Amino acid sequence: MEKFILALDQGTTSSRAIVFNNDGKIVGVAQKEFTQIYPKPGWVEHDPLEIWESQIGVAREVLDKTGIKPEQIAAIGITNQRETTVVWDKTTGKPVYNAIVWQCRRTAPICDELKAKGLADSIREKTGLVIDAYFSGTKVKWILDNVEGVRERAENGEILFGNIDTWLIWNLSGGKVHVTDYSNASRTMLFNINTLEWDKEILSELNVPESMLPKALPSSYVYGYTAKEVFGVEIPIAGAAGDQQAALFGQACFKPGMAKNTYGTGCFMLMNTGEKLVHSNNGLLTTIAWGLDGKVEYALEGSIFIAGASVQWLRDELKVIETAAKSEELATSVPDSNGVYVVPAFVGMGAPYWDMYARGAVLGLTRGANRAHLVRATLESIAFQTRDVLEAMQEDSKIKLEELKVDGGAVANNFLMQFQSDILGVNVARPVITETTALGAAYLAGLAVGYWNGKEEIAKKWNVDVVFNPSMDEELKESKYAGWKKAVSRALKWENE
Ligand SMILES: Nc1ncnc2c1ncn2[C@@H]1O[C@H](COP(=O)(O)OP(=O)(O)O)[C@@H](O)[C@H]1O
Numbered sequence: 455m456e457k458f459i460l461a462l463d464q465g466t467t468s469s470r471a472i473v474f475n476n477d478g479k480i481v482g483v484a485q486k487e488f489t490q491i492y493p494k495p496g497w498v499e500h501d502p503l504e505i506w507e508s509q510i511g512v513a514r515e516v517l518d519k520t521g522i523k524p525e526q527i528a529a530i531g532i533t534n535q536r537e538t539t540v541v542w543d544k545t546t547g548k549p550v551y552n553a554i555v556w557q558c559r560r561t562a563p564i565c566d567e568l569k570a571k572g573l574a575d576s577i578r579e580k581t582g583l584v585i586d587a588y589f590s591g592t593k594v595k596w597i598l599d600n601v602e603g604v605r606e607r608a609e610n611g612e613i614l615f616g617n618i619d620t621w622l623i624w625n626l627s628g629g630k631v632h633v634t635d636y637s638n639a640s641r642t643m644l645f646n647i648n649t650l651e652w653d654k655e656i657l658s659e660l661n662v663p664e665s666m667l668p669k670a671l672p673s674s675y676v677y678g679y680t681a682k683e684v685f686g687v688e689i690p691i692a693g694a695a696g697d698q699q700a701a702l703f704g705q706a707c708f709k710p711g712m713a714k715n716t717y718g719t720g721c722f723m724l725m726n727t728g729e730k731l732v733h734s735n736n737g738l739l740t741t742i743a744w745g746l747d748g749k750v751e752y753a754l755e756g757s758i759f760i761a762g763a764s765v766q767w768l769r770d771e772l773k774v775i776e777t778a779a780k781s782e783e784l785a786t787s788v789p790d791s792n793g794v795y796v797v798p799a800f801v802g803m804g805a806p807y808w809d810m811y812a813r814g815a816v817l818g819l820t821r822g823a824n825r826a827h828l829v830r831a832t833l834e835s836i837a838f839q840t841r842d843v844l845e846a847m848q849e850d851s852k853i854k855l856e857e858l859k860v861d862g863g864a865v866a867n868n869f870l871m872q873f874q875s876d877i878l879g880v881n882v883a884r885p886v887i888t889e890t891t892a893l894g895a896a897y898l899a900g901l902a903v904g905y906w907n908g909k910e911e912i913a914k915k916w917n918v919d920v921v922f923n924p925s926m927d928e929e930l931k932e933s934k935y936a937g938w939k940k941a942v943s944r945a946l947k948w949e950n951e
């Protein structure tokens with residue numbers, strides 16, 4: 455009986471289930487978008503039950519579609535939008551509030567207080583992170599402080615916290631297993647990435663009871679089994695990693711200095727730094743890449759909050775394109791952006807600026823500017839933001855990148871990929887399988903149950919599709935980038951001015 459690995463990829467905008475075979479090839483995919491909830495400007499929520507239902511729905515759908523029986527699934531690997539925070543009742547399994555999404559800015563004032571107390575250095579030292587509303591810690595505090603009765607019940611041990619990996623594993627196991635993996639734990643701002651323990655001082659500062667927290671474990675590990683009622687059989691849940699770390703694994707970036715950039719809702723560049731924990735001097739994060747083979751490895755990360763989401767904004771809010779794919783056609787219908795710059799700081803700006811109060815801006819408009827220029831400038835903004843983080847990464851790591859591996863939904867856009875290569879002056883390599891997030895989760899799960907033997911076997915499965923080579927004139931490249939820097943300076947600190 456042929457066996458497969460089922461990867462569950464719970465992203466910011468959709469839940470996906472992908473079945474992989476032993477060659478690391480896709481056998482089937484099912485996907486479902488779910489509701490984005492914006493209760494106030496700058497606030498973003500998801501319904502945790504909708505997340506679970508959409509995720510289990512696509513898992514069952516992909517098995518139906520492919521005719522693969524649950525008995526043929528050797529293991530399940532989980533990968534997820536990171537930082538998004540769910541708090542639920544231990545007995546009923548019911549969330550006490552909507553999930554507060556990584557993009558949500560509501561806890562900016564709590565972060566300001568932590569900064570005012572002078573905690574930035576110690577938090578960076580312990581967690582590898584900058585103080586920002588992005589991470590889970592202040593989101594948990596917000597729920598405890600604002601949802602009636604929850605703090606008291608949490609103190610009585612009746613309430614659990616988890617990121618989406620934890621929430622899915624809890625539900626898959628029928629409410630038996632409350633765990634997370636090191637890569638997800640490293641995004642909470644509650645976890646000490648040096649000692650691999652929840653940090654008592656930060657917990658006490660944020661007044662978060664330790665009993666709410668999941669047990670942190672390696673990323674390739676049999677956490678438990680699916681409850682009988684989920685698929686009819688017990689399947690090992692054997693891998694979990696935050697989606698960006700999973701993509702680094704799926705791209706086989708196993709050696710220090712290897713980097714990938716994932717273009718989804720946001721854009722996240724990660725560079726493997728091996729067993730060495732590198733602290734950034736240039737606005738990047740230090741994060742756990744994965745726990746595997748009895749050790750953890752680290753990565754430097756440049757987190758860009760809005761990338762593909764800006765294309766969705768063009769489609770859904772401005773309605774200047776019908777589909778995301780149409781953005782390429784429109785962008786290439788004009789020779790350049792006609793001096794227009796879009797700064798998509800819709801939820802503040804992440805690396806390397808870390809400004810929770812920046813807001814979106816369109817600059818350089820003249821009478822001749824049309825929607826094609828606006829669309830082109832929006833795509834270009836994704837590439838400019840990537841240059842911002844690549845420069846910081848090269849500075850921190852002292853490594854000059856020769857090639858950037860790319861993946862995620864927006865890499866289908868050839869204009870964007872060519873412009874990216876041009877503006878970086880670096881080769882951009884798009885692999886055959888761009889679903890590297892799910893693939894990474896599948897590999898981590900497969901390794902835990904002996905479906906694959908090790909990283910060497912996996913590295914051989916990586917195949918390139920296209921390499922985009924830089925071809926833009928140096929002077930033009932630098933003048934375009936200088937325009938971007940100027941545009942960003944106008945968008946920063948907008949909200950509190
Ligand atoms: N051809 C395209 N050009 C530009 N952006 C695209 C294209 N196709 C998809 N996208 C963008 O990619 C994102 C979806 O990528 P995906 O990796 O599925 O994201 P996520 O995991 O964050 O939900 C969307 O934001 C969408 O706007």
Ligand SMILES: O=P(O)(O)OC[C@H](O)CO
Nearest residue numbers: 465466535536718719720
């Ligand atoms: O859902 P994605 O793929 O945009 O990823 C979201 C990140 O994990 C947020 O840190």
